[in-house]
Amino acid sequence: xxxxxESGGGLVQPGxxxxxxxxxxxxxxxxxxxxxxxxxxxxxxEWVATMNQDGSEKYYVDSVKGxxxxxxxxxxxxxxxxxxxxxxxxxxxxxxVTSRGYYDYWGQGTLVTVSS
Amino acid sequence: EILxxxxxxxxxxxxxxxxxxxxxASQSVSSNFLAWYQQKPGQAxxxxxxxxxxxxxxxxxxxxxxxxxxxxxLTISRLEPEDFAxxxxxxxxxxxxTFGQGTKVEIK
Numbered sequence: 436x437x438x439x440x441e442s443g444g445g446l447v448q449p450g451x452x453x454x455x456x457x458x459x460x461x462x463x464x465x466x467x468x469x470x471x472x473x474x475x476x477x478x479x480x481e482w483v484a485t486m487n488q489d490g491s492e493k494y495y496v497d498s499v500k501g502x503x504x505x506x507x508x509x510x511x512x513x514x515x516x517x518x519x520x521x522x523x524x525x526x527x528x529x530x531x532v533t534s535r536g537y538y539d540y541w542g543q544g545t546l547v548t549v550s551s
Numbered sequence: 552e553i554l555x556x557x558x559x560x561x562x563x564x565x566x567x568x569x570x571x572x573x574x575x576a577s578q579s580v581s582s583n584f585l586a587w588y589q590q591k592p593g594q595a596x597x598x599x600x601x602x603x604x605x606x607x608x609x610x611x612x613x614x615x616x617x618x619x620x621x622x623x624x625l626t627i628s629r630l631e632p633e634d635f636a637x638x639x640x641x642x643x644x645x646x647x648x649t650f651g652q653g654t655k656v657e658i659k
Contacts, residue, residue: 530595530596536584537584537598537641539607543595
């Protein structure tokens, strides 16, 4: 059974940093493209970043380019999102998902709150 | 960027009724690169449909997807109590991948 477990969320001040982690199990992680998707309170889902299977390709939504970095460790079956220079509008639940263009498996999400 | 607009915003229905949800794209989603998700309060979304009409693993056959071009539909043939939720469409033809704003199906 596929399991994706996010961690690392919390309360951070504007301008601060957080690193989200996602522990994956139940499938061949190194064969799967992975994505972070976020959902701000009461808002639609928003694609944030995607990394291909071997980490050679990364894609970001314009609003986080230069501030967020997606990475992975295939030996540890782990996905990461380093978030710097956080803004209030980054407040959301962040989901780790497997991606084939569509998103077939989702973690339960971790809440990031950016507020002073 | 492809904008997806879902309608209606909210549907109030009773168990056993048939549901038809609409998703309209701002430009053609060729090759039917469109998916549907179900999200219940406090939970992550769950993939229901991909390729506009293919059911994901474990999804009951009361859920079906159809459409092409700019107009897509999710149909639930008979509402079960566990189907009351928010439904989102998503296109994966172009970057950035985008989602609709959601349709809430609530108990009447």
